[in-house]
Structures are given as structure tokens and as C-alpha cells.
Amino acid sequence: xxxxxxxxxxxxxxxxxxxxxxxxxxxxxxxxxxxxxxxxxxxxxxxxxxxxxxxxxxxxxxxxxxxxxxxxxxxxxxxxxxxxxxxxxxxxxxxxxxxxxxxxxxxxxxxxxxxxxxxxxxxxxxxxxxxxxxxxxxxxxxxxxxxxxxxxxxxxxxxxxxxxxxxxxxxxxxxxxxxxxxxxxxxxxxxxxxxxxxxxxxxxxxxxxxxxxxxxxxxxxxxxxxxxxxxxxxxxxxxxxxxxxxxxxxxxxxxxxxxxxxxxxx
Ligand code: KIV
Numbered sequence: 001x002x003x004x005x006x007x008x009x010x011x012x013x014x015x016x017x018x019x020x021x022x023x024x025x026x027x028x029x030x031x032x033x034x035x036x037x038x039x040x041x042x043x044x045x046x047x048x049x050x051x052x053x054x055x056x057x058x059x060x061x062x063x064x065x066x067x068x069x070x071x072x073x074x075x076x077x078x079x080x081x082x083x084x085x086x087x088x089x090x091x092x093x094x095x096x097x098x099x100x101x102x103x104x105x106x107x108x109x110x111x112x113x114x115x116x117x118x119x120x121x122x123x124x125x126x127x128x129x130x131x132x133x134x135x136x137x138x139x140x141x142x143x144x145x146x147x148x149x150x151x152x153x154x155x156x157x158x159x160x161x162x163x164x165x166x167x168x169x170x171x172x173x174x175x176x177x178x179x180x181x182x183x184x185x186x187x188x189x190x191x192x193x194x195x196x197x198x199x200x201x202x203x204x205x206x207x208x209x210x211x212x213x214x215x216x217x218x219x220x221x222x223x224x225x226x227x228x229x230x231x232x233x234x235x236x237x238x239x240x241x242x243x244x245x246x247x248x249x250x251x252x253x254x255x256x257x258x259x260x261x262x263x264x265x266x
Contacts, residue, residue, distance in 0.1 A: 115164070
């Protein structure tokens with residue numbers, strides 16, 4: 001089984017960590033077969049599976065339902081589940097909902113978005129033996145406040161705040177942080193200066209690992225794909241199968257070929 005200790009060792013020997021989303025048992029089996037180290041039951045399921053405009057309508061019951069399906073098929077990978085919108089506004093709700101995702105649904109770790117006031121929530125979960133993954137930069141649950149899905153941390157004050165939040169999360173015991181849509185130089189700085197596992201999505205090649213939404217990687221997502229993603233299935237020259245596309249992603253991340261410059265922001 002992959003543990004946080006395994007991921008720390010990968011980071012220490014500069015081997016990139018591969019993370020992908022899954023929302024059901026069949027895709028989880030493909031991820032396992034391709035050797036993906038971490039599976040994320042992301043609240044992106046609200047957009048790619050449920051057809052909502054944002055992740056905000058996703059409920060804790062939805063996350064428990066999908067995490068259970070993934071958990072049944074998971075063999076080796078570390079399983080992270082997202083706390084959805086408004087499910088961690090105070091310590092009591094955060095703990096109750098995180099415990100459901102761990103105990104009822106089978107997650108190993110819980111992810112939620114934000115620094116600042118949410119650092120105390122992270123500390124509370126960790127003191128109750130719940131491993132926490134942070135999420136900084138573009139926060140899809142705050143898309144209304146952010147005015148859209150835009151790159152974050154381009155100005156110095158915004159960049160400093162993201163670094164400060166990453167350090168504060170680390171200081172209370174957060175072991176892993178997803179960095180979404182931030183300039184690659186900023187992600188590099190955080191990865192070097194904060195002693196934490198960084199997982200990038202639109203954050204450049206210098207993070208400890210990469211994550212993508214599986215539906216983007218397989219070209220399932222209708223319409224325009226985000227700049228930071230890549231349709232690995234479409235780009236296969238032969239043997240076009242789902243497992244081969246996921247294996248191509250794993251290989252590209254491990255060889256530092258993904259993300260390429262065209263998938264990054266400055
Ligand atoms: O919900 C999700 O799938 C995520 C990833 C995009 C990191 O949070």
C-alpha cells in the first residue's frame with residue numbers, strides 16, 4: 001500500500017508522484033493497473049459527472065457515495081477524498097464530515113481548499129488523526145469570489161499570501177498540498193522552500209507530483225479543455241486503450257515530460 005511515508009520517499013529521491021481523479025470502481029481499476037500512486041475522489045465530479053457549472057452543488061453524501069465506489073476497487077494507491085463546498089465551515093462540521101469520508105467511505109486522507117482561517121480547521125482534523133491535504137492557488141469552490149477560473153498568485157502580495165498559507169498549513173502538520181493554476185516559478189519556490197509534498201495542476205513541472213482530472217486526460221470532458229491538461233488518449237499512436245493512456249501520463253510525469261511549457265503559466 002502507498003502511504004504518506006512512500007510519497008515522502010519519492011519526493012526525497014526526486015521521483016515525481018502521479019495523482020489522478022477517479023469517481024467509480026471501473027476507472028479506479030485502470031488507475032491501479034497503470035501504477036498511479038494517489039487517487040483523488042475530487043469534487044470535480046460535480047462538473048464532469050453530475051453536469052453542474054461548478055463544484056459548489058456537490059454534497060457530503062455525493063462524496064461518500066463516490067468514495068465508497070473507488071474504495072472498493074482500490075488496491076495499492078493512497079485514497080484522498082475532497083470535503084465539498086460549505087462542509088468544513090467550522091471545526092465540528094469539518095471533523096464530522098471528514099470522519100464520514102474516512103470511516104464510512106474508506107478514504108485515507110482528506111483534502112479541502114484554502115489557507116488563512118482554514119489552517120485552524122486543518123490543525124483540528126490532524127489533532128483528531130485525520131491526515132490532511134491542502135489546496136491553494138485557484139480554489140474552484142471560491143470561483144464566484146475569484147471572478148472565474150483564473151491564474152492566481154501573479155502579483156507579489158497574492159504570491160506571498162500563497163507561500164504564507166503553504167507554510168502555515170505545513171506548520172500544523174499538513175503533509176501534502178495541491179497547487180492549482182499558479183505561475184510555475186511560484187510553485188517551484190513553494191516546493192523548494194516549504195517542506196511539504198506539492199502536487200501541481202497548472203503549476204509547472206517543479207512540484208513533487210502532478211494531478212489531472214481523469215476525464216480531461218481521456219478526452220471525455222466536452223468542450224474546451226483547460227490549458228494545463230492534455231488528452232493522452234488522443235495522442236497515443238497505437239494501442240489506444242484507457243490503461244495505455246493512463247500509463248502514458250504516468251510515464252510522462254515520471255520523465256518530466258508533462259507538464260510541458262505549453263501547459264504552464266508564468
Ligand atoms: O476536485 C478535483 O478534482 C481537484 C483536482 C482538480 C485537484 O481538486
